[in-house]
Amino acid sequence: MSGDSSYSEGTGWIQWFCNMEDHQFLCEVDSDFIRDNFNLYGLKSKFNFYNEALDLILSSETPDDEDLEDERFLEVYQEATDLYGLIHARFIITAKGLALMKDKFLSGKFGACPRVLCDRSNVLPVGMSEELRTSRVKVFCPRCEEVYIPKKKCPDVDGAYFGCSFPSIFIMNFVQEIQIAPNNQQYVPRIFGFRVFKKKGSRYQDMQQKPTEITHYSEEQLKKLRGKNEQQSKEDYVQK
Numbered sequence: 001m002s003g004d005s006s007y008s009e010g011t012g013w014i015q016w017f018c019n020m021e022d023h024q025f026l027c028e029v030d031s032d033f034i035r036d037n038f039n040l041y042g043l044k045s046k047f048n049f050y051n052e053a054l055d056l057i058l059s060s061e062t063p064d065d066e067d068l069e070d071e072r073f074l075e076v077y078q079e080a081t082d083l084y085g086l087i088h089a090r091f092i093i094t095a096k097g098l099a100l101m102k103d104k105f106l107s108g109k110f111g112a113c114p115r116v117l118c119d120r121s122n123v124l125p126v127g128m129s130e131e132l133r134t135s136r137v138k139v140f141c142p143r144c145e146e147v148y149i150p151k152k153k154c155p156d157v158d159g160a161y162f163g164c165s166f167p168s169i170f171i172m173n174f175v176q177e178i179q180i181a182p183n184n185q186q187y188v189p190r191i192f193g194f195r196v197f198k199k200k201g202s203r204y205q206d207m208q209q210k211p212t213e214i215t216h217y218s219e220e221q222l223k224k225l226r227g228k229n230e231q232q233s234k235e236d237y238v239q240k
Helices: 002-007 013-018 031-035 050-057 071-091 095-106 166-174 203-209 219-239
Strands: 124-126 138-140
Touching: 013 050, 013 071, 031 071, 050 071, 095 166, 124 166
Parallel strands: none
Antiparallel strands: 124 138
16 A cells, blocks of 8 residues: 555545555545435444544545554554445446446456457456455456456455446446447357267257156046056967
8 A cells, every 4th residue: 555655645535545556446436425425324334433434535635654554544544445435336326427437348447258259348347245345346247247256356345345236237327338249159068069968959958858748547547558458468378
């Protein structure tokens, strides 16, 4: 952190924090959005130093080397980081937040899908939980609709800073603008051109999926069948 504090004079805490290394997934939340208590509903109970953390986020000053060596300050700083992250998750699903994230998406700031058949489609950040410290941020590919670990792992960026709903809300709002190519390609394992046995589409699976037909007979039908079988057995015996 101390290595990034030198350029931050006069920029304010939010800009300083978002410009830190590995924070490229984050966007700058409007201070007016943070000052609106309606947008912060339910967050106060999650933090021990809520007021101090909120003041730090809205501060026009940024931490210096002395601050980053103070244990008390580091406690507040950690809570400010998580508080900003939860506010960020709410901001990025607003009209302005979505617009900022769209710019990042189109410029490839979130990375590309590692799946070969997706042809390096741009991905979106996503959390696996709304709760803090459950998992780090992951990336979602709108083309194959799968979740991956980002190439740049962002070790101190919690998945809750984006939430579980962001990719779906983003796609609903920009489905025509971002032009997601349909995912029609699927890799099929083959050996010398033939599909691998027991894989999807093989004869073995087709046979396995066919339900076994069970015929139920009444007592009278069973008696008739037994009689026919006995008669056939006698005829076979006489022929022999």
